[in-house]
Amino acid sequence: MMAAHREIETAIYYINITMIIQVKDKLFQVIVPQKSGISSVTNLLAFDVTHQTLSKTKARRSLKKENKFFHLGDTYAIEEQFIKDNDIKIDYTFAVVRDPVKRFISSYKDRVIKKNKDSFANTSIDFCIDNLQILIDNKTDFGLHSRRQIFWLGNNLSVYDKIFTVDEINTKFKSIVENVVDDIIPDIRANVSNDNLNIMLSTDQNKKIADFYKDDILLFNSL
Numbered sequence: 001m002m003a004a005h006r007e008i009e010t011a012i013y014y015i016n017i018t019m020i021i022q023v024k025d026k027l028f029q030v031i032v033p034q035k036s037g038i039s040s041v042t043n044l045l046a047f048d049v050t051h052q053t054l055s056k057t058k059a060r061r062s063l064k065k066e067n068k069f070f071h072l073g074d075t076y077a078i079e080e081q082f083i084k085d086n087d088i089k090i091d092y093t094f095a096v097v098r099d100p101v102k103r104f105i106s107s108y109k110d111r112v113i114k115k116n117k118d119s120f121a122n123t124s125i126d127f128c129i130d131n132l133q134i135l136i137d138n139k140t141d142f143g144l145h146s147r148r149q150i151f152w153l154g155n156n157l158s159v160y161d162k163i164f165t166v167d168e169i170n171t172k173f174k175s176i177v178e179n180v181v182d183d184i185i186p187d188i189r190a191n192v193s194n195d196n197l198n199i200m201l202s203t204d205q206n207k208k209i210a211d212f213y214k215d216d217i218l219l220f221n222s223l
Contacts, residue, residue, distance in 0.1 A: 017152050018073035020083075021045045021063060023180050026091040029083070031076050033149040035107045036098040037166040039191035044174060048181045053189045076154045093159060094173070097149050097220055098166045100213035101206060105199050107146045113197065117141040125199065129208050149216045157219070165223055166190075 017038070018031045023045055030045070032038040039056040046059040049066050063069030070088075073079035076095075083090060098106075112123050118140045120127070128135065128142065135143035157163065164173045170187040178185050201209070210217060 018071075018076065018079040019045070019069075020071040020073070020079075020088070020090070022068040022070060023048055023177060026180050027070070027089065029079065029090045029093045031079070031095040031152055031160075033097065033103075033147070033152045034145040035103045035110070036149060037096050037169055037190070040166070040169050040188045041096055041173070043188045044169060044177055044185065047177070047185050047188070048183070056191070075152050076159065080159075092176070093161050095153050095160050095163045096166060096169065096173070097153070097163060097216070097223070099220055100149070100216040101201070101209050103149070104146060104209050104213070105201075107142065109197050109199065111142040111145050115141070125201075125205065129205055129212075132212055148213055150219060153219075163219075163223060165220065 017033060018029065019042065020027060020029050021042075022028075028045055030041055032041050039059075042056045042059045043050070043053050046054075046063050046069075049068060050059055050062045054062070060069055071079075071082065073082060082088075108125055108128055111117065112120060112128060116123060118135075120142075128146075132143070132146060136147055137143070153160075153163075162172075162176075174185055174188070
């Protein structure tokens with residue numbers, strides 16, 4: 001099993017949504033849509049190696065150095081094909097999701113207000129709400145970070161051993177990892193985007209966002 005792990009460690013890296021990470025002798029496959037706690041999850045799974053909270057990139061480098069960081073993937077469907085092709089035995093398959101409206105606001109603050117890699121002339125939240133599907137279809141930086149969470153998880157949620165909310169990373173998810181490493185892990189500090197910028201949505205704005213992410217909301221409310 002370990003030999004197979006070493007062979008796939010050099011696999012092509014995709015967009016950083018799905019991770020396969022070894023924790024002790026267990027392989028965790030975790031799907032974390034953009035803006036849904038991917039830095040926190042990376043640090044949680046890396047803590048047995050790093051013993052501290054680092055940036056997502058530094059945590060991954062630490063895992064890679066110890067030959068415990070095996071793959072970054074995209075959607076669940078793509079990752080499952082990779083697992084099948086490489087004959088990998090996964091011990092845990094998890095996903096982490098976030099309140100869809102809060103996630104949209106986080107994406108807007110980070111990818112538009114803070115970074116604006118798309119060089120939008122109009123950076124208003126109304127522009128982003130009203131053109132959300134177009135921005136996704138055009139593969140803008142903001143659009144790629146704002147796709148529906150169900151896009152990555154897929155429609156068959158029974159494939160997951162557990163789907164956590166972001167608020168459960170330091171409780172239910174951490175408890176599972178602690179059982180594997182047989183140690184107590186301190187709470188993982190969340191990576192926040194412009195947390196001091198308060199976005200207040202109007203009733204109409206909130207409704208438009210909720211309508212767009214209706215499938216994500218159904219999933220989130222079912223947990």
